[in-house]
Amino acid sequence: MNDLSITDIKSILSKSLKEERFYHSLSVSAVAASLAMRYGGDIKKAELAGLIHDCAKAYPTDQFIKMADDFGIELLDVERDNPQLIHAKLGAYYAKKDFFVYDDEILNAIIYHTTGRPNMSLLEKIIYIADYIEPARYKAKRLDEVRVEAFEDLDKCLDMILSDTVEHLIEKNYVINPITLETYKYYSKQGKGD
Numbered sequence: 396m397n398d399l400s401i402t403d404i405k406s407i408l409s410k411s412l413k414e415e416r417f418y419h420s421l422s423v424s425a426v427a428a429s430l431a432m433r434y435g436g437d438i439k440k441a442e443l444a445g446l447i448h449d450c451a452k453a454y455p456t457d458q459f460i461k462m463a464d465d466f467g468i469e470l471l472d473v474e475r476d477n478p479q480l481i482h483a484k485l486g487a488y489y490a491k492k493d494f495f496v497y498d499d500e501i502l503n504a505i506i507y508h509t510t511g512r513p514n515m516s517l518l519e520k521i522i523y524i525a526d527y528i529e530p531a532r533y534k535a536k537r538l539d540e541v542r543v544e545a546f547e548d549l550d551k552c553l554d555m556i557l558s559d560t561v562e563h564l565i566e567k568n569y570v571i572n573p574i575t576l577e578t579y580k581y582y583s584k585q586g587k588g589d
Contacts, residue, residue: 398495404446407493411453415531420446422529423522430521433546437500437518444504444522447494451485459485473572480572483509510574511557513581520549527556535559550585557582 399407409417427445431438454462459481463470466488474480487505490496504522507515511523527535528542535541536559544552557579564571 423525426525444501451482511578553582
């Protein structure tokens with residue numbers, strides 16, 4: 396999968412990420428591995444993707460647009476207007492460059508961990524959900540219910556998370572990434588069994 400061990404990657408991230416972000420990454424990795432166990436996914440891929448999903452957060456947000464342009468990463472207008480959204484795409488770039496991860500399944504899980512996308516792979520669902528429910532998270536609406544549902548039905552869990560996320564973004568009058576809206580509509584049907 397890559398030339399670095401999980402221990403090596405943890406050591407690198409512990410030096411490059413802020414302490415709170417590093418512990419978040421460790422938590423997402425552990426939750427992702429647990430969800431992979433529960434649903435028969437690849438535990439090692441889930442652990443690795445969870446660990447490095449936020450690796451681009453080691454860099455200043457105000458440089459994200461320039462970095463993406465320099466690296467040839469295609470950006471949506473909503474990302475140019477809200478550079479914090481770019482960290483997922485940059486994360487996949489740095490996963491390759493710094494951690495020698497070339498597995499498309501892992502890279503896609505990193506790219507879509509904030510927006511999701513319709514018809515996500517098992518690993519993509521796991522990383523998206525693990526990022527939302529990891530133990531240090533506490534502000535999200537219905538978090539206790541969402542955490543339980545994560546281990547019962549991934550699609551229903553995604554429906555809950557996306558519904559709450561879209562509702563929150565509308566309440567705060569934030570711009571919603573079109574991919575998030577597409578994902579919300581898709582999993583709204585999936586989660587209700589339509």
